[in-house]
Every structure is written in structure tokens, then in C-alpha cells.
Amino acid sequence: MTSAAPVQHDPQEKQFYIEAEGGRAYLAYMDLGKQTLDIYRTYVPDTLRGQGLAARLAAEALKFAREEGYTVIPSCSYVESYIQRHPDQS
Numbered sequence: 743m744t745s746a747a748p749v750q751h752d753p754q755e756k757q758f759y760i761e762a763e764g765g766r767a768y769l770a771y772m773d774l775g776k777q778t779l780d781i782y783r784t785y786v787p788d789t790l791r792g793q794g795l796a797a798r799l800a801a802e803a804l805k806f807a808r809e810e811g812y813t814v815i816p817s818c819s820y821v822e823s824y825i826q827r828h829p830d831q832s
Contacts, residue, residue, distance in 0.1 A: 749802040758803045764789035769799040769821070779807055782817040800824040804831045 747760050759768040765787035772780045781803055786795050800821050807814045814832065816822040825832045 758799050767795040779812045780815040781821045784818050784820045
């Protein structure tokens with residue numbers, strides 16, 4: 743079941759991702775130095791959309807940033823709107 747698939751973090755590829763039967767959903771970021779992350783892309787395959795995967799990826803990436811002391815630049819429009827809807831997670 744997709745909703746039970748864990749969010750994983752690949753620091754080398756700078757991605758948070760969920761592997762599912764319908765493909766791979768991911769959130770990509772760049773470490774700009776000076777404790778700043780630019781989250782620039784969120785992708786969910788058509789077959790997996792509408793299941794809340796992008797929200798799970800955004801939540802996990804923002805949690806990581808908070809715990810590690812990063813400032814986030816949300817270049818990705820989805821993450822920008824997610825932060826507006828969930829300011830407590832930014």
C-alpha cells in the first residue's frame with residue numbers, strides 16, 4: 743500500500759523519496775551552504791497523485807531542515823504553498 747510506504751532520505755542525491763508500485767515520488771533540494779536548503783522540485787507520478795505523497799515528502803523535508811538548523815528557500819511552488827498552509831512546520 744502506497745500510504746504505508748516510508749519516506750526515505752538520500753543525502754547524496756539530495757532527495758526525499760517514496761518508492762511505490764506506480765513509481766517513485768520525490769522532493770529534490772540543493773544545499774546552498776550557510777545552513778540553507780533550496781527545495782526546488784516535487785514530483786509525483788500521475789498514477790500516484792491524490793494520495794498525499796507530496797505532502798508527506800514536504801513534511802519530512804521540512805522536519806529534517808528544522809532538526810538540522812537549516813533555513814529553507816521554497817523554490818518549488820508546491821512546497822511554498824505547503825508552508826503557507828502549515829506554517830508550524832516551516
